[in-house]
Amino acid sequence: MAPHSTATSEDLAATAMEHKIAQQPSLSSNGHGNGHVQSGEDNLPALDASKLIYTFADTSVRSVPSEAEATSGNETICTDHMITAVWKAGAGWSAPELKPYGPLTLMPTASVLHYATECFEGLKVYRGHDGKLRLFRPDLNARRMLMSTLRISLPGFDPAELEKLIHALLAVDGPKWLPASRPGSFLYVRPAMIGTQPQLGVQAPKEALLFITASFMPRFDSPPGGMKLHTNPEDMIRAWVGGFGYAKVGANYGPSLLATNEARKRGFGQILWLYGEEKYCTEAGASNFFVVWRTKDGRRQLVTAPLDDKLILDGVTRRSVVELARERLGEELEVVERKYTIDEVIEADKEGRLIEAFAAGTAFFICPVSQIRHRDYDVNFPMVKGDSGQYTSMIKGWMYDIMYGNEQHPWGVVIDEKKQ
Structure with missing residues (x-):
């Protein structure tokens, strides 16, 4: 049927x-x-x-x-x-x-x-x-x-x-x-x-x-001091509701390079793409973006943009982060997929509620974010474990162990190699 x-x-x-x-x-x-x-x-x-x-x-x-x-x-x-x-x-x-x-x-x-x-x-x-x-x-x-x-x-x-x-x-x-x-x-x-x-x-x-x-591909997950993000300019967005941001097509990426190159000239690694008049946080470059903060009533949350409007890519790394955090950190960290704005991030910064942030994707793996520049305001994230936040480091470690066989897990699919 x-x-x-x-x-x-x-x-x-x-x-x-x-x-x-x-x-x-x-x-x-x-x-x-x-x-x-x-x-x-x-x-x-x-x-x-x-x-x-x-x-x-x-x-x-x-x-x-x-x-x-x-x-x-x-x-x-x-x-x-x-x-x-x-x-x-x-x-x-x-x-x-x-x-x-x-x-x-x-x-x-x-x-x-x-x-x-x-x-x-x-x-x-x-x-x-x-x-x-x-x-x-x-x-x-x-x-x-x-x-x-x-x-x-x-x-x-x-x-x-x-x-x-x-x-x-x-x-x-x-x-x-x-x-x-x-x-x-x-x-x-x-x-x-x-x-x-x-x-x-x-x-x-x-x-x-x-x-x-x-x-071969370079390793992008450990930039000295963490990744720095610059929000997109007012006249440019990367993806939109009703478009094709949820599909991995080349047309998603080429048009974003102009703003990305300008951000890099200013000392930033990627663009934090905002969407709509509300300026919802969506993706960091071509990677999914996560923030860890304390809510106003004191709860710790891991927050990332949702998939239900088909605005962003359903990242494999993103999905794995969400599932691992819910499974292994559920008692101390609430995992939330919802729309949230850059103004909410700035408010949390001003109130001292920000804990850490990171980007997640195949190329960048789990990459700690240390700063967001939005217009004339800088949001700085704590880096309590050297060049990373506590939860970023923990989740990255779990993912690494699965990928490299330190933990035997169904997500790690072994290749039957042929000797020529």
Whole structure:
């Protein structure tokens, strides 16, 4: 039975999304796919990881750089292989291929180059202190990528098949690029999908390319003295209700760079994006934002923006922070997801009720925030544990232990590595 529609006849985008979601078994109420998710054509091939074709690179050609070397230049250093899969409206999904990392070929009229028909995900693979290779909750990333593809009219797929393809790439490249001799290290995994139909005209693409790469990424989670945020200018916002801030599409990020670069020239690391006349706190750069404060009646709260208006991204790190804090800090810290304003933060600062703040995301992990500059007012957060707050440090430690195998937890998904 189709889910009850909450959209009116005028809500074209919402209605279209409901129809697309209803066609995806993997987004049904039980959350389990049946391996036959199609892209509007029931008799066409679905994305199928069991059909993966392997073409191996000569792995002796490239050596693995140190983390410092790999992140010091202007080019992202990727591993030996990548995975690609082609989709066409009249043919469905082709067999995916694992092949040597290299350039993609696109026509100048490809949809992605003109109409921003692209989306992506970001997750990390970790070399644990127990020697094992792990992903952190990859099922959430795979399901969120499906939501993003549907939002911009790219083809659907079973998220479980995407997750299997990620495993396949890391099983091959993990042993070399994250060797057991480097415990505590990670690679960044980037699944992406782009519209490739070589035809100008604003329309849903009839051709698309899925590709997955793994690369080095700098560590952003421990800036000296904590991250400093500057609120966005009055004439600029990053996302809006009724938009696509909840989907991980490139159009969310490019337009924000102008203000971000200006903030960095002034000594700030990221923008704290405010929304509406009320100036609700939403995200810190592309990361979710958390504040710990005492309420006026003395209760300690961990507060972050809600997801119900689809203004911000449902971050995997955000979700994990909320769940861990409720499970492990519930007796001393109330976890609240609600709209709150920068004026509330300033009021708490003036009344001495602020405890700490942090940003949470895949790239920035758990990053302590030390300051917010809003117009001509500076909010300064206590850093009681060196360059971090007490709860920030505690939550970050729990997350680290799960990711790197110090704590055996269902969120840490072990990769079955292949030795070439």
